[in-house]
Amino acid sequence: GNSVTQMEGPVTLSEEAFLTINCTYTATGYPSLFWYVQYPGEGLQLLLKATKADDKGSNKGFEATYRKETTSFHLEKGSVQVSDSAVYFCALSDRGNQGGKLIFGQGTELSVKP
């Protein structure tokens, strides 16, 4: 079945460091790919998405490119801030008969120190 694998956390970085969180997926067909972020004590919110191969999603300085050849959707940011501390989830959805179901990775906790 479809699945998503993320790099394990927690990830601890200093402010202004470069961030990469790896995400790879297994899927039949052509899924859409998402990054959701969960700030402490809050629900998940969409950070960015890509719906086809080679698409780049971007938002708030974060970027991720849909790589079909490597089945990856790695999240990057050039300079992290303390306010980026959160749990990041990679997810996919497909067009199967289960509608809008998202399949999530296990989440990666990011802690940014001043």
Add this chain to the structure above:
Amino acid sequence: EAQVTQNPRYLITVTGKKLTVTCSQNMNHEYMSWYRQDPGLGLRQIYYSMNVEVTDKGDVPEGYKVSRKEKRNFPLILESPSPNQTSLYFCASSLSGRTRGETQYFGPGTRLLVL
């Protein structure tokens, strides 16, 4: 403000005592679903609904029930909770559940502890 609301936010209960977690959205979305979040497992879908009176099982439906009598509401029912249902629960909604790349909107979560 467009949002998904859940109540209660925190709940401690005992094994076997029926409980309901409410979920409501004000965006006129057709698709709603429930997920549970457990450490190391990410979020897993419990049940979903494509529209009023249309519900179906997700990946981990055992021990849960849902109903969709109105478009805006999608309560999650635990008729006889057990300790393995201790978890963080999220309700989510999206426009139709049928469109590629559709964004899902999540509620703030309900943290449940079953003793």
